[in-house]
Structures are given as C-alpha cells and as structure tokens.
Amino acid sequence: MENRHSTQVNTVMPELSRANKRPLYIQLFDYFTQEIKTKRLPYGCKLPSKRRLSAYLKVSLNTVDNAYQQLLAEGYVESRPRSGLFVIYRTEHLFPDGEKFRNKYPDTESEPQSDLIDFSHGKVDISHFPFQFFRKYSRWLFTEEGSCFFQNGHFQGLSALRREIAGYLYQSRGVISTPSQIAVGAGTQFLLSRLLSILPGQMPFAMENPGFHRVRSLVRDLGIPMADIPIEADGLAVDQIRRMDAGTVYVTPSHQFPLGMILPVSKRMALIEWANQNNNRWIIEDDYDGEFRYIGRPIPSLQGLDRGRSVIYLGTFSKSLIPSLRVSFMVLPVPLADCYKKRFSLYKQSASSLNQQLIREFMRNGDWEHHLNRMRTLYKQKHQAIIQAIHQYMDKAVAVIGEKAGLHLILQINSRMNEKELIAAALQEGVKVYPTSIYYAAGLKPEHPQILLGFAGLNGDEIGEGIRRLSLAWKK
C-alpha cells in the first residue's frame, strides 16, 4: 500500500532522448534532481519502483537502477528497507540564485597584448618543460595508489624530496646538508619570513643595495632595522658590513639581484670570516638562479665554503622548473634547524604535497639532470642571442652588466632620457622592459639609468626583434 506522498508512475514525465549525447540514466537522474529541487517531488515523497518505472518509460531496468543509485549517492533520496526510495533532499543552498550572483563578475584575467615583447625577469621558458613526465606522473598521482599524497605531509616537507635536494645540492652547488636541515615551503619569501622570526632581530639586517625589493619590503614590514650595503663592480662591499654592526646579511652571490655580478671567492671568504667571529652572525645566501652560469667554472656556494656553520642557503624550483609549482627550500645550520623544528612543528607545510612528490619523482629517476642540462643549453643560446643582438643594434652608449650567469642582464644607458622615459619609449615600440630604481634603498641612485631585461621567457627571434625595437626606441 502506498501513502499519499507516493509518486504515481504516470506523473513522471522525463523527456528522455537517445539522440542526446548524455547517457539515458544521467538524463533520468537530471530529471529527478530538477523535480526534487523545485519541490514538485517534495520531502518524504516515495519514488516509483524500478520495475514499474522501467516498464512505463520503456527503458532497461539497469538505466533506472543507475539513475536511482546516483540519486542515493548524492543524498537526494534514501532507501528504507522493504518500502523503497524516499526523497530526503532539503536545499543546501541558502541562496539558490548563486549562479546569477556569480555571473555579475566577469572573468577579469586579462589577456596579454599579443604583439608585445616582454623582457620579464619573472618568467621562465615553458616550451621546453618536461610536459610528458609531468603528464604521466600526475596521472598516476590521481589514482588510488598516488592518493597516499593527498593528506598533509611532514611540516618540513616530504622527507623523500628533502633527501633528493640534499644530494643534488651537494653534487652541483657543494652545499653540505642532511635532509633534517632542509625546510620546504611555498616560496623563498615565505621561508624567509619564517627564518626572520627565529633569527636575532635586534641587530641590523644588512641588505644589498640595490637588492631584491620583495626581501626589503618583508624585512621592513617585520619592523627589523636595516643596513644598506652598496654593490661594487664585483658585488657586495663586504668590508662595509663590519662597520654596520649587522647581525644578518642577505646576499645573492651566484648572480647579484638585480645587477648580476658573481661574488668572487676572496669576498666570499671575507664574508664567512666576518660571520664566524660571532655566534650571532648569519649569512643568508639566496641562490635563486644558481643553476644557470654561462662563463667560467662553477664557484662553490657560500654554504659549502663555510661548511654550513653560519650560512642559510635558499633555493627554489621556480627558475629550474616553473614558478607555479610553488616549491622552495632552505638549508639551515644545525642550531637553526633545531629552533625551526621547535617553533614550527605546529604549523602546516605550505607547499602542496602533490607538487612536492611530482618534483621528487622527477629528481629521483634522473630526468632532473637531463632537464637541467637541456635548460642550461637553451638559456645559453638565448643568452648568446641577446648579447649578439645588443652588439648588432645598440651603440656605444649602452653597456651590458651582469651577463655571466642567470636569466636576466642589465643595460646601463648613457642617454638624455631617464629610466622612466626609456621604459615608456620602449613600450611605444611594443617592448616591455623593467626598472632597477625600485631595488635601490632611498638615497642611492646609479649614475646612468639601468634597465633590467629578462630573456628566459622569449625565443631567439623575439629577443632579436625586441633588442632591435629597443634600439629604435632609444635613438629618438
């Protein structure tokens, strides 16, 4: 016997069509959800039996069963033993017109201007990304087997990844570490903010001038006093640090940011000597693009020279792979690693375990070394292309700075135009180039405007054409 809430099979009138691309059972499911949401099938109502509905609609019992299973799984109906399926849906939506609300906000992600040649230093070459490996391996990650990486991982980062990093850093950069000294995080800026909270904060933080603005703003925002150390032709003026009574020095020895020189070994040794005179002195070595060096032999990292006593080494996969994986790391001296563990064990890891595992697997099976070799060759070609184009198109008023390593260089321009005018004139010709004045602390200014050109994201033709346009823009 059916109660008054039961649905007569002849009131069920879905328009099922075999011509429709959606399977019949989905069409039936859609029909029922619509009926339930609009309360034509109200709460407590009983659905027709599978057998009767399949006979009535002239579809297979299987089709009806599949639709009903889906309704059960999504919580629209529940099964009561020996009596059938009943609607139990009450809208979960406080405001069912959310669709309309959402459409009020058009997609504002702006398309880049297509003809513009952008010498951005934040971009990397993505056309030579190891697509195939990442495609194949991410396919595996999203399976039952891979799902062991779905939950939260270790607060310092996956230990298997830290092991790969320790091995790689030793081999290629001479960095000496154990996996337990390594902390992984979502970007070097993020890791730096954590590091600053465990370093002594009273003594001035010595910063390269010019230097990385994202680090300068972080230190300023944290209210830590700062000392600006000038950059000489061969990098940081190490002898000036002593006078400043600094506690921590931030330095980019492999490729000074932004000016691009490589810190010579003599200055490296002097810096380490300074740090080792006192237990409260630390050096932060930011090796943001240390993988890419075009001229000369590799120089060991500061961390390696110091055997990891006073140097914190910062590295990232943003340049060697892609920025949007958001996986960076730092190598801490043992006492700082202990502080870090005490302080942050209650904080969750910020980098995605999925992305960490992708990188780990990529490093482990040797693809990493091939990839780095390929990218080094590729960037060397781009580097040659930009140097060659500069010689071809630019006149003597333009000097190249910091071109021995990394993914950007500086053009120092002896011109009537100032930095702003040079950038504006370039844009008129369809070329985007970048200022360096933003990297200088107030008070200091270079004699001639210095324009920053990143070349990693452009191909050889774009680089040549871009430099040609710049020469036109700046000749006027």
Next chain:
Amino acid sequence: MENRHSTQVNTVMPELSRANKRPLYIQLFDYFTQEIKTKRLPYGCKLPSKRRLSAYLKVSLNTVDNAYQQLLAEGYVESRPRSGLFVIYRTEHLFPDGEKFRNKYPDTESEPQSDLIDFSHGKVDISHFPFQFFRKYSRWLFTEEGSCFFQNGHFQGLSALRREIAGYLYQSRGVISTPSQIAVGAGTQFLLSRLLSILPGQMPFAMENPGFHRVRSLVRDLGIPMADIPIEADGLAVDQIRRMDAGTVYVTPSHQFPLGMILPVSKRMALIEWANQNNNRWIIEDDYDGEFRYIGRPIPSLQGLDRGRSVIYLGTFSKSLIPSLRVSFMVLPVPLADCYKKRFSLYKQSASSLNQQLIREFMRNGDWEHHLNRMRTLYKQKHQAIIQAIHQYMDKAVAVIGEKAGLHLILQINSRMNEKELIAAALQEGVKVYPTSIYYAAGLKPEHPQILLGFAGLNGDEIGEGIRRLSLAWKK
C-alpha cells in the same frame, strides 16, 4: 684534415643491442655521455662524422643523428660550422659523488602501522575523491595549452577561482562578497598570519577556550595579547567578550573546534552587535568544515548575517577536497581588502596556480556540486556508523558531544582513567584517538576527559571495529 683531438671511429665501441628495451639512439647517447663524463672523450675532442659512424656501427644515419641531437641539446657537444661536433662538456658537478652522498640518508617516510585504526581528525575520505576529473584535467594542464598557468599568478589568487568561490559561498553559506575581497593562500594558518599583521594588534585577541591550537600558537608567536573565552554548552560565551575589551574574536560557529557545537542564531546576532559598536572590532569566522552538517537546517554564516561589515570569513578546500592541494581563502570586509592589497601586492601568491586552476575548473563545470552532495551523503553514513557503534558498544559513562556537524566528534568519559591513560589504553588495542587537553589554555580543564575522534578517513567497518576496540580498552 682532422686534428689530434679527433676521435677515430674505430675507438668508438658502444655495446648496442636491439634486445635492450631502450631505443638504439638512447643507448648511443648514453655511451657518449659516459665517455665524455669520464674524460675518455676530453674537452675539445671532435666526434666522428655521422655518416662514418653509422657505416661503422651498422645503424641507420637517423639513429646517429638522434643521438648527436640529444648530445647537442644537453650541452655535451657543440656544432662548429663546416667542421663538426666538438665536446664542450666540463662537469657541472662540484662533487660528482653526490649519488653516494644521497644514499647515506635512507628514506625515512615511515609506513603507517597497518592494523592501526586511526581516528585522525586531519584526514578526509580519499576513496571518493573525483580521481577521473583531476586525472583528465591535470593531463591538460601539462600541455602547451595548459602552460599559461605555469608562471606566477595574481598575488590574491587566480581571479577566475575567486569568482567561483564568491558564487559558491553566496549560494551555500550566504556569504556576501566580490572576487576582489577574496584572498587565496596556502592554508588558513598562513592567511591568518597575514590577516593579523593588518588588524589592530594592541587590543586582546579573543580566542575560544578550548580552541584551535594552531591559531593560539600563531597569535602567541606574534606577541599579540590574548583573552580566553570559555565555551558553554551552546558555544562561545559571547557575553564575556564585552568584559575583555577584545579587539578581534576568533570563532568556529558552524562546528566549534574541538567541542563541535553549532553556535545558535541568538549568540551570532549578539556577537555581531558587539562588533558593530566599534570600528576597530573584528570577528574571524573559521568555517573549516561548514560544508558538512547532518542535523537541522543550514544556518547562515556570521559573515552573511552581518552582510560582511565586521566579519572575516575563512574557508578551505582541505576538507571538501584534499589537504595537500593547499588552497584556502579568506573573505575580507572592503576596508581590510584595501589594506591587504596595499600591504601584500609585493608578496607572491603562496598557493600553486596549477592547483588553483584544477579547483577552478572543477567548480566551474558543475562537478563541484555533485561532489559535495556525494561527500555529504558519505560522511552522513560514516557519522551514522560511528553514532550507532557508540550506542552498541559504549556504556552510559560515555557521552557524545558535538555530533551535529563536521568530520569529528568528542567522547566525554566518566572513568578512573585520565586522558593520557585513555589514549594509551586505546593504542594498546590498536586504536589511535586524540586528546582535547591541548586545545585548552592553561588553567582550564574539563571535568571529565574528552577524547577527539575524527571519522572522515575511515570506512564503516573500521569505524565499527575501532569503537568496539575502544570499549574493550576502556572497560579494563
């Protein structure tokens, strides 16, 4: 004429085998890289011509050409016009024995004890994860087309994702926002640390007691004064906030963490009234598992009731999807959103753009709603299973708290054993359960031990068996 560094073709002796699974050209490439790395083919040495080598090795010209192209691409050799290929490889490795170094550190990722039933509240159900969608879509992400998400995105998060979030929150939680009020980040703890740096810090930060320990430790680490507000049977003791002269209140109204009660509308209104009496009062609403409610009608969020004037709404995809995507978000009132933009535009986005885009696409094409419906049904079943098992196995000395919503509940136990003893006894029976004492600020203690049980990561059988074992453990 060949110089003295050129390689005689009969000194090239690779062991090529067609039986080997690796293609011939890769075998040849491997042979040459080995010869180059060990300096048997030293720097400056010329490779045999393709034609001669192919004739000598009796392989196709194509095979030799492919191997040589690979050597070129990875920077082992360079091509000099009209004279051939020359070895230019100098080791990039400061310490070529990195492999040995790496193997010193065994993989320490520990395997979970297989028979252990773990009532962890940090886990979610992963067996019903939408594997297929994520597999298919991540496959697309790692193609030329998808590579537009490889570079850094907007510092607040992808605007298209923020648009989806705004629509969804309005529809399901009554949250009123525009995409420009939303900030995406790698975890709510991370977002909270940013939020605290733009909120007024002199007045006490009112915190639930007991409350989320990760928030308490963050506030303490930042040196912000704290006021502990007790939790009553129906949630936060709102009337006590007034006396504390607090500036900001942190609250989990949908499912108090850890005790699990739902804050009634009357208390919500009182809290909002308190905040709106003064421009410097803010409410932080952490809606960490607000999607899952089992009993009663949905209650609008505090943010919706307040129409977004004084409430900051925190949400995450860690519970509704998986923790390791590391994508959370907060909805800021307009004046705070302006502060946030000013303060953090120089900071890079911490959440992976790849993961953001995966979620965005999942939300956009309607799979999101189906997924939430399925998960709600699933968690409802697990919830019924745990309640039923408790009634079946536990005696009257055990009371259930906070079971109307969310992915965990509390067992309050009237026993001779204290919390530590209860947890140890459970572990003896192969069940891991969790303390609540760590969530209490010093000074306050519940009358009877309260044990926390998360059920999201277990299936129905494990839940039943776990509760059965607990009843044995605690009867002793």
